[in-house]
Amino acid sequence: MPSPRNGVLLVNLGTPDEPTPAAVRRYLREFLSDPRVVEIPRAVWLPILHLLVLPFRPAKTAKKYASIWMNDGSPLRVYTSRQAQLLRGYLGEKLKVQAPVVYAMRYGKPSVAEGLAELAAKGCDRITVLPLYPQYAGSTTASVADAVKSGLKHAKPAPTVQFVKEFHEHPAYINAIAKNVNDYWFKHGRPDRLVMSFHGIPKAVADRGDPYPVQCRRTAELVATELGWNDARTQVTFQSRFGRAEWLQPYTFDALRALGSAKTTRVDVICPGFAADCLETLEEISIEGKKEFLHAGGRDFHYIPTTNDTPAFIAALAAVAQENL
Ligand SMILES: C=CC1=C(C)c2cc3[nH]c(cc4nc(cc5[nH]c(cc1n2)c(C)c5CCC(=O)O)C(CCC(=O)O)=C4C)c(C)c3C=C
Ligand SMILES: [Fe+2]
Numbered sequence: 001m002p003s004p005r006n007g008v009l010l011v012n013l014g015t016p017d018e019p020t021p022a023a024v025r026r027y028l029r030e031f032l033s034d035p036r037v038v039e040i041p042r043a044v045w046l047p048i049l050h051l052l053v054l055p056f057r058p059a060k061t062a063k064k065y066a067s068i069w070m071n072d073g074s075p076l077r078v079y080t081s082r083q084a085q086l087l088r089g090y091l092g093e094k095l096k097v098q099a100p101v102v103y104a105m106r107y108g109k110p111s112v113a114e115g116l117a118e119l120a121a122k123g124c125d126r127i128t129v130l131p132l133y134p135q136y137a138g139s140t141t142a143s144v145a146d147a148v149k150s151g152l153k154h155a156k157p158a159p160t161v162q163f164v165k166e167f168h169e170h171p172a173y174i175n176a177i178a179k180n181v182n183d184y185w186f187k188h189g190r191p192d193r194l195v196m197s198f199h200g201i202p203k204a205v206a207d208r209g210d211p212y213p214v215q216c217r218r219t220a221e222l223v224a225t226e227l228g229w230n231d232a233r234t235q236v237t238f239q240s241r242f243g244r245a246e247w248l249q250p251y252t253f254d255a256l257r258a259l260g261s262a263k264t265t266r267v268d269v270i271c272p273g274f275a276a277d278c279l280e281t282l283e284e285i286s287i288e289g290k291k292e293f294l295h296a297g298g299r300d301f302h303y304i305p306t307t308n309d310t311p312a313f314i315a316a317l318a319a320v321a322q323e324n325l
């Protein structure tokens with residue numbers, strides 16, 4: 001019997017191929033058609049999506065993507081692909097675990113099915129799927145699980161799959177976030193207030209039992225404690241509200257405006273729920289959030305880049321992957 005061969009599949013959300021309305025429309029069509037993402041009856045949602053969202057939103061969103069685009073493409077893709085490459089090296093050299101690591105995107109390319117096929121072609125029959133979402137949410141994590149299930153429908157023989165449901169309180173993850181903040185503060189000094197901003201979800205979804213907000217608050221508490229800032233200087237907020245329904249509160253922009261009005265001298269913002277910098281951090285927080293704070297009367301705004309390809313975060317991914325190999 002040949003020994004089983006491990007492989008790791010990192011999965012992130014996905015991002016447009018180009019910062020153009022057409023590419024953004026393709027991306028949003030796939031993303032927002034997922035019933036895990038918009039939990040309203042299809043007969044109600046699909047007409048709204050096709051008549052009110054897809055004709056208008058892509059042009060606006062494409063401009064935002066253009067403002068953060070990197071030489072090598074969308075930041076989310078650039079960092080996710082670096083994470084896969086660095087994790088492969090880390091597992092092999094530091095942990096002596098020979099396991100191919102590939103990345104996939106839940107929406108767009110390379111798809112989860114393609115990632116699974118690539119690992120199968122490398123001879124992997126035990127696959128650890130590591131969604132790059134530290135906090136579990138139905139709209140993100142469970143949607144990756146759906147894609148894995150359908151991606152393996154025709155696999156013969158199907159590999160054994162270990163699915164990482166969450167790592168929101170893993171010590172190596174908490175350490176990577178705290179170290180990133182401390183390194184930043186060592187270079188740039190400390191703020192008066194630290195805002196930890198997480199992507200929101202609809203309040204109704206949370207009320208139906210999604211563990212996401214509890215996990216976000218747990219992560220924030222652990223990071224704050226690690227920093228010695230588990231007190232009134234730190235606050236947790238939720239960003240990226242989509243649509244008119246109520247989302248998790250407090251909203252990040254409201255909090256930034258309130259801090260500005262209170263003449264807070266300096267605010268630093270971190271986004272611990274994002275494994276990679278992306279539109280939601282680089283445009284919404286670093287550009288728009290800064291404007292909100294400064295226009296309201298704040299003086300100094302710092303967005304601390306997320307952990308991206310920092311060694312401590314790669315070590316955290318390696319620890320999480322290894323525990324699930
Ligand atoms: C980190 C976890 C995320 C959760 C939870 C999440 C929920 C969620 N998102 C939308 C709608 C949109 N999100 C968009 C972008 C986006 N979202 C996440 C992460 C989470 N989303 C990331 C990493 C990104 C950035 C992608 C990139 O290319 O950089 C967008 C697209 C941009 C836009 O048009 O505003 C939408 C739309 C919903 C509805 C939802 C939960 C119900
Ligand atoms: Fe989102």
Ligand SMILES: [Fe+2]
Nearest residue numbers: 240279280284
């Ligand atoms: Fe947004």
